[in-house]
Amino acid sequence: MRLFRGIFSSLAAQALLAAVVPGGLMVFVMHEGQQAQLAQRDGERLDAFVQIAAEAARAGRPLDQVAHLPGPLAGRVLLVDPQGQAIAGPTTSLAASAERPVVVDGRTVATAKLVRPPELSDQDRRTLAAQYIGIAAIVLVLFVLLLLMAYVFARRWSKPQLQLYRMSRDVVNGDLDLYFDEEGPAEVVATMRNLRRIASQFSRLETARRTWLVSISGELKGPTENMGEHFIRLCEMEPPLPPELIGAIESDTRRLIHMAEDLNAVALADLGRLPVTFVQVDPRALIHNAIYADRKRAEAQGVRLETSTLPEYTVIVKWDGARIEQLFGALIDNSLRYTPKNGRIVLGLESSRDAWRLIIDDNAPGVDVMLAQRLFEPFYRSSDRADESAASGLGLATARAIVEAHHGRIEASRSPIGGLRVTVILPGNPPTA
Numbered sequence: 001m002r003l004f005r006g007i008f009s010s011l012a013a014q015a016l017l018a019a020v021v022p023g024g025l026m027v028f029v030m031h032e033g034q035q036a037q038l039a040q041r042d043g044e045r046l047d048a049f050v051q052i053a054a055e056a057a058r059a060g061r062p063l064d065q066v067a068h069l070p071g072p073l074a075g076r077v078l079l080v081d082p083q084g085q086a087i088a089g090p091t092t093s094l095a096a097s098a099e100r101p102v103v104v105d106g107r108t109v110a111t112a113k114l115v116r117p118p119e120l121s122d123q124d125r126r127t128l129a130a131q132y133i134g135i136a137a138i139v140l141v142l143f144v145l146l147l148l149m150a151y152v153f154a155r156r157w158s159k160p161q162l163q164l165y166r167m168s169r170d171v172v173n174g175d176l177d178l179y180f181d182e183e184g185p186a187e188v189v190a191t192m193r194n195l196r197r198i199a200s201q202f203s204r205l206e207t208a209r210r211t212w213l214v215s216i217s218g219e220l221k222g223p224t225e226n227m228g229e230h231f232i233r234l235c236e237m238e239p240p241l242p243p244e245l246i247g248a249i250e251s252d253t254r255r256l257i258h259m260a261e262d263l264n265a266v267a268l269a270d271l272g273r274l275p276v277t278f279v280q281v282d283p284r285a286l287i288h289n290a291i292y293a294d295r296k297r298a299e300a301q302g303v304r305l306e307t308s309t310l311p312e313y314t315v316i317v318k319w320d321g322a323r324i325e326q327l328f329g330a331l332i333d334n335s336l337r338y339t340p341k342n343g344r345i346v347l348g349l350e351s352s353r354d355a356w357r358l359i360i361d362d363n364a365p366g367v368d369v370m371l372a373q374r375l376f377e378p379f380y381r382s383s384d385r386a387d388e389s390a391a392s393g394l395g396l397a398t399a400r401a402i403v404e405a406h407h408g409r410i411e412a413s414r415s416p417i418g419g420l421r422v423t424v425i426l427p428g429n430p431p432t433a
Contacts, residue, residue: 004162008154015146023139030131038118043098045073050100050112053079057104064088076116082108090115160188167192171199213267220260227253258333261326262394266378269401276320276405278432283315283324283356287347290328294336302341305332309348309359317356317428319406327402330395331360331422338364344417355408355427364419367412375412375420376400399424406430 053066063079064087078089078096087110096113103109120128167178178196231253234241241249268274291305298305328347335345339362348359367375378397396412399422403410408426415421 004154004158007158008150011150011154012147015143015150018146019139019143022142023135026135026138027132030135034128039097042073042114042118045071046077046098046100046112046114049073049077050102053102053110053112054104057102057109063102063110072118073114076114076118078113078115079110080113081110089113160185160192164188164192164195167195167199171195171202177203210267210270213263213270217260217264217267220256221264224253224257224260228257258329259394262330262398265326265398265401266394269405274401274405276323276402278318278320278430280316281319281321281324283317283319283349283358284310286319286321286324286328287349287358290325290332291347293325293329294332298332298336298345301336301339303336303339303343303345306344306346307348308346309350311349311351315349315356317426318430319426320402323402323405327399327424328360330399330402331424334395334399334422335360335362335364335420338362339419340364343419346417352425354429355425358424358426359421361415361417361421362419363415363417366414366418367420376410396422 049066053063056066057063066079066088075090078091079087079102081087096115097117099111099113101108101111170178178199231249234249235246240246265274287307287310291307295305332345332347339345343363344361346359346361348361350357350359376396376399378394400410403424403426406426407430408424410425411423413421413423
């Protein structure tokens, strides 16, 4: 719409100029024509006056009486003798617009000069008014016609441009199914076709990428689960393996299992097929389960897992309990990677109208507020938080996928205790469709 207004405004200004300039020229030509007509008419009247003055001179009558004759030239004619002395008529310093000699028997006895402009008659004024009104009407009609043409041209020219803009906006927003009417200049239509080809190629690549992610995550899931079983058997071997080796294998195995689960969740969410089953659960119990699952690991790192602002009564919501526990696990795991020794991780639950606000704070190094939301992108790591080698870059992306599957939202900000705060807002009864 802004493009249309810009084109139309420019064309409307040109239309106004195209209408006013010819109108002004018409007024100028009419004015000059009227002046020429008045001059011609005054010349004819002055010729008649000179004949009357010559006849009066032949009859011996004084010329000063002739200068006062009534008529259109009354008070406008100055008679001077051959020496330039005034005989009769108005005294003025204005130059004569016309002059004629008074000749008697081949001798110039005087000169008649027209020294004052004519006064318009009522008929002249009516004629001028009619002409001016006609010119104004012509200018107005011409301007309206040009304005209509400008509107049609602006609509026709801006339509393909707006369509091209909408197509590019759809591509940016991820909508790659582009349809358009092949109307407009050939270059614009060709650009639309090229953009559709690019979107089609990108759609195929994006579909392949998502399919590969799902396939890879599915292929990883089996071996990682088998590694867990093999680890249990290693622990039962005699003689037992060194505790350091057991601990390293356990850590790496757990990490691989989490990575496979996170990659699978992110890949399925990317395809819009992350499975969730909504049942009645108590979020307080889910928080306590998450703390219990990670308490030993936290204590081994010298980090305290705490709760705050939990309701004192049982809360019933419709969530996918397993996915929410996976969500808490991903958030706690993310904080444990960065929280220093003797640090704290605090989980809270607050009511927010028809939703619940889940909050997790840590006192690890903080993050740049401007980049906080990028933490939820797959494989993104903030340079403000340490121990990047230990992170898969999928934990917070998994958390966002689970939250979006529950029709909620997740945000990151600075924590009041110095580190990162992650806030999850989930409706108590998410829509199932």
